[in-house]
Amino acid sequence: MNNIVSAIFLAENIKKIEIHAPRIAKKRKAGQFVMIRVSEHGERIPLTIAGSDPEKGTVTLIVQGMGKSTRELNLKKEGESIHDIVGPLGTPSHIENFGTAVSIGGGVGTAIAYPTAVALKEAGNHVITINGARTKELVILENEMKAVSDEAYITTDDGSYGFHGFVTQKLQELIDSGKTINYVLAIGPIPMMKAVAEVTRPYGIPTVVSLNPVMVDGTGMCGGCRVTIDNEIRFACVDGPEFDAHKVDFKNLSDRNRMYLEEEQQSVEAFSHKCQLGQQK
Amino acid sequence: MDLKPMTTKERLAIPRQPMPAQDPKERIRNFREVHLGYTPELAQREAMRCIQCKDPACIKGCPVNIKIDKFIKLIAEGDFLGAVRKIKEDNILPAICGRVCPQEDQCEKVCILEKKHESVAIGNLERFVADYERETGNVELPEILPATGKRIAVIGSGPAGLSCANDLARLGHSVTVYEALHQLGGVLMYGIPEFRLPKDIVQAEIDGLKQIGVEFVTNTVVGRSVTIDELMEEEHFDAVFIGVGAGLPWFMGIPGENLLGVYSANEFLTRVNLMKAYDFPQSDTPVFDCRDKNVAVFGGGNTAMDAVRTAKRLGAEHAYIVYRRSEAEMPARKEEIDHAKNEGIEFLLLMNPIAFIGNEQQWLTGVKCIRMELGEADESGRRKPVPVKDSEFLLPIDMAVISIGNGSNPLIKQTTPEIEVSRRDTIVVDINSMATSKENVYAGGDIVTGGATVILAMGAGRTAAKAIHEKLAGQAPDFDNE
Ligand SMILES: Cc1cc2nc3c(=O)[nH]c(=O)nc-3n(C[C@H](O)[C@H](O)[C@H](O)COP(=O)(O)OP(=O)(O)OC[C@H]3O[C@@H](n4cnc5c(N)ncnc54)[C@H](O)[C@@H]3O)c2cc1C
Ligand SMILES: Cc1cc2nc3c(=O)[nH]c(=O)nc-3n(C[C@H](O)[C@H](O)[C@H](O)COP(=O)(O)OP(=O)(O)OC[C@H]3O[C@@H](n4cnc5c(N)ncnc54)[C@H](O)[C@@H]3O)c2cc1C
Numbered sequence: 001m002n003n004i005v006s007a008i009f010l011a012e013n014i015k016k017i018e019i020h021a022p023r024i025a026k027k028r029k030a031g032q033f034v035m036i037r038v039s040e041h042g043e044r045i046p047l048t049i050a051g052s053d054p055e056k057g058t059v060t061l062i063v064q065g066m067g068k069s070t071r072e073l074n075l076k077k078e079g080e081s082i083h084d085i086v087g088p089l090g091t092p093s094h095i096e097n098f099g100t101a102v103s104i105g106g107g108v109g110t111a112i113a114y115p116t117a118v119a120l121k122e123a124g125n126h127v128i129t130i131n132g133a134r135t136k137e138l139v140i141l142e143n144e145m146k147a148v149s150d151e152a153y154i155t156t157d158d159g160s161y162g163f164h165g166f167v168t169q170k171l172q173e174l175i176d177s178g179k180t181i182n183y184v185l186a187i188g189p190i191p192m193m194k195a196v197a198e199v200t201r202p203y204g205i206p207t208v209v210s211l212n213p214v215m216v217d218g219t220g221m222c223g224g225c226r227v228t229i230d231n232e233i234r235f236a237c238v239d240g241p242e243f244d245a246h247k248v249d250f251k252n253l254s255d256r257n258r259m260y261l262e263e264e265q266q267s268v269e270a271f272s273h274k275c276q277l278g279q280q281k
Numbered sequence: 282m283d284l285k286p287m288t289t290k291e292r293l294a295i296p297r298q299p300m301p302a303q304d305p306k307e308r309i310r311n312f313r314e315v316h317l318g319y320t321p322e323l324a325q326r327e328a329m330r331c332i333q334c335k336d337p338a339c340i341k342g343c344p345v346n347i348k349i350d351k352f353i354k355l356i357a358e359g360d361f362l363g364a365v366r367k368i369k370e371d372n373i374l375p376a377i378c379g380r381v382c383p384q385e386d387q388c389e390k391v392c393i394l395e396k397k398h399e400s401v402a403i404g405n406l407e408r409f410v411a412d413y414e415r416e417t418g419n420v421e422l423p424e425i426l427p428a429t430g431k432r433i434a435v436i437g438s439g440p441a442g443l444s445c446a447n448d449l450a451r452l453g454h455s456v457t458v459y460e461a462l463h464q465l466g467g468v469l470m471y472g473i474p475e476f477r478l479p480k481d482i483v484q485a486e487i488d489g490l491k492q493i494g495v496e497f498v499t500n501t502v503v504g505r506s507v508t509i510d511e512l513m514e515e516e517h518f519d520a521v522f523i524g525v526g527a528g529l530p531w532f533m534g535i536p537g538e539n540l541l542g543v544y545s546a547n548e549f550l551t552r553v554n555l556m557k558a559y560d561f562p563q564s565d566t567p568v569f570d571c572r573d574k575n576v577a578v579f580g581g582g583n584t585a586m587d588a589v590r591t592a593k594r595l596g597a598e599h600a601y602i603v604y605r606r607s608e609a610e611m612p613a614r615k616e617e618i619d620h621a622k623n624e625g626i627e628f629l630l631l632m633n634p635i636a637f638i639g640n641e642q643q644w645l646t647g648v649k650c651i652r653m654e655l656g657e658a659d660e661s662g663r664r665k666p667v668p669v670k671d672s673e674f675l676l677p678i679d680m681a682v683i684s685i686g687n688g689s690n691p692l693i694k695q696t697t698p699e700i701e702v703s704r705r706d707t708i709v710v711d712i713n714s715m716a717t718s719k720e721n722v723y724a725g726g727d728i729v730t731g732g733a734t735v736i737l738a739m740g741a742g743r744t745a746a747k748a749i750h751e752k753l754a755g756q757a758p759d760f761d762n763e
């Protein structure tokens with residue numbers, strides 16, 4: 001059991017949760033994640049470590065309510081606890097002073113990219129961040145991102161805030177302006193990561209994406225998280241989650257992530273039903 | 282009981298007592314244990330069959346040399362608790378080993394009766410007395426020697442780690458077991474299904490260790506959450522035992538392995554056993570819905586049998602074993618093969634998959650296989666299967682489970698490079714002490730041997746415990762370290 005030290009919504013459906021986990025807080029590096037189980041019958045789900053406070057012994061997760069497990073987690077309040085947390089897992093981000101580094105986040109991907117953006121800044125990079133959301137209300141970590149960026153851009157699909165358009169359009173604009181870009185990190189929905197890879201490919205800009213296959217153990221034991229990189233099988237939980245964007249088979253990843261669509265819907269329906277019953281009481 | 286000593290002839294006249302089991306038609310609809318266990322009468326009758334050899338071959342056939350003749354004699358005399366205590370002198374997990382050891386390749390293979398009659402059912406008897414002890418509430422807490430002040434970290438809570446922890450704790454050392462998963466027990470919990478090894482039994486063994494003071498820390502991946510060096514230097518452990526198992530599933534490297542519906546055996550069994558996917562949606566983790574579907578499992582070991590029988594219990598219409606050699610070469614326990622057959626598992630032998638085929642949506646629809654024939658013997662002494670020309674055919678299936686073995690997780694190697702590993706990434710040890718190339722670090726079980734057996738893992742854990750104890754005994758106690 002791990003205690004929740006604080007829990008606040010950053011945007012509708014996106015919650016920032018600080019959990020007591022001293023060992024993880026001490027060891028974690030940018031790009032690593034934890035596996036958590038919210039309750040006794042819960043599934044094991046991966047969540048990126050957005051930050052940590054080794055003194056306080058806490059790690060911060062930023063969670064978007066997608067299906068049953070993440071919604072259940074987002075109902076948790078300060079003072080409550082989660083059943084299990086294990087980590088830090090995965091290979092840490094490769095950090096060096098590349099020169100100019102662009103960190104691109106889409107939706108909750110912004111939260112996943114944040115710790116790596118911090119590390120890139122600390123390594124001396126000129127950091128440009130581009131964070132996209134569908135609409136103004138869903139923009140998260142704006143101030144945090146600004147604080148680590150030499151240039152910070154926000155894009156919204158509907159133009160309600162910042163640049164009107166997709167993150168890839170902003171990236172193309174930067175490239176077209178003649179800026180030298182030495183490194184791109186892109187984290188978000190699969191179509192976004194794939195689009196970023198296609199933007200940078202012709203220029204040969206080294207590009208890294210963080211993949212989100214369905215995981216079970218998160219330790220390399222089951223192979224459920226396998227992804228295809230350069231036509232070879234790799235386990236995202238140990239070899240990743242970050243991979244060279246130009247070598248990723250995104251289609252295989254999005255296909256495999258559909259494996260449990262029906263079951264996921266069934267879970268969410270059962271869960272919503274339970275929540276409604278709870279509210280009526 | 283008739284007290285007149287029996288003659289050998291009379292003993293030999295008793296047939297081997299089969300163990301009562303759930304009816305196959307019934308059991309493929311539940312996950313309860315297949316075998317129901319001997320009654321005391323059956324056990325005694327079976328024990329009477331042992332002719333008490335002067336130089337019992339069975340003992341040499343047992344990897345940990347249980348005093349088999351002696352414990353069987355105690356059963357024949359009706360002293361069941363005496364019998365289990367006799368076993369526990371050499372094997373601390375008899376309820377588990379009695380169920381999962383490949384007896385037909387070990388003690389029962391060399392039992393003197395095997396040639397002309399059938400061997401004594403040593404495994405069944407071992408299991409009976411262990412269950413008897415537990416079910417009658419007679420498990421005694423072992424004697425614990427005075428505290429030594431030495432601290433040992435055990436990594437992994439499979440049979441190797443549990444056995445090592447047990448022996449060290451009894452010798453008065455303070456033992457902490459670190460486990461990566463949220464559940465203790467290793468393969469005994471996440472791999473071997475309930476219908477073969479009820480989880481209560483494994484849990485009872487773990488509870489026993491807690492009672493003698495072993496500390497368990499779950500959700501801790503050594504190498505990531507904490508390294509071996511940190512355990513020794515910052516947390517002041519005097520020695521470390523590595524029992525992390527062989528947990529990196531191999532794939533076949535054939536086209537279509539990433540289609541939807543293709544699993545490794547580890548993933549399939551973990552979802553069902555550890556995450557209780559059979560109980561979805563009460564339990565949150567889903568697994569492919571096998572009901573009325575065709576499922577093929579590739580491989581011929583215990584893991585393959587467990588996977589295919591699990592798929593059958595989840596409602597599969599056809600559940601196939603696809604194996605590239607013949608039945609004689611199958612590494613699975615004979616009993617599991619027999620049980621699988623009784624449960625309607627279809628064996629497609631001398632066949633090898635060459636490609637998985639999927640539909641537009643990337644769901645698996647079939648597997649292309651080729652027939653094989655047995656050629657020359659290879660290094661392992663088994664005849665090597667070779668493909669028969671132009672014999673390809675398509676087997677329509679909806680789910681596939683790949684069960685061709687496991688490699689070693691490289692995490693320990695990556696984070697503690699001083700520990701020497703083989704080319705296959707298994708840890709290299711001195712077999713007499715299980716010492717690795719790093720001072721005060723020992724290893725045993727599947728991480729040393731590659732995928733093997735519960736009894737060998739247990740034996741290795743105990744050998745290491747003895748060596749650790751001897752090594753630490755030579756050092757002054759240090760009660761003051763925190
Ligand atoms: C390395 C990694 C880091 C991640 N970091 C974050 C993060 O910081 N914040 C965040 O909000 N989300 C993160 N995710 C995604 C998060 O794990 C999923 O949203 C979550 O598992 C969905 O579970 P659910 O029951 O709520 O939804 P479901 O309804 O079960 O599924 C919704 C979608 O989530 C994915 N998913 C489902 N189960 C799993 C699983 N066991 N493992 C992985 N993906 C799954 C599937 O693609 C599915 O379509 C990360 C994923 C990975 C692989
Ligand atoms: C499905 C299946 C069926 C089998 N059936 C039989 C059978 O019938 N008879 C038989 O004799 N054998 C059988 N075996 C083989 C037997 O289970 C193994 O040989 C035995 O469990 C090995 O024991 P171990 O202690 O070495 O490792 P494991 O049982 O694998 O335990 C290792 C433990 O270490 C943990 N771990 C791994 N890495 C770390 C880390 N870095 N930090 C912390 N913890 C870690 C793992 O999570 C696991 O809990 C079967 C195996 C499988 C998979």
Ligand code: SF4
Pocket residue numbers: 330331332333334337338339340349350353391392393394401403
């Ligand atoms: S070899 Fe068979 S008959 Fe002889 S002591 Fe062992 S179990 Fe009894």
Ligand code: FES
Pocket residue numbers: 214215216217218219220221222223224225226235236237238
């Ligand atoms: S999640 Fe099981 S191997 Fe990666």
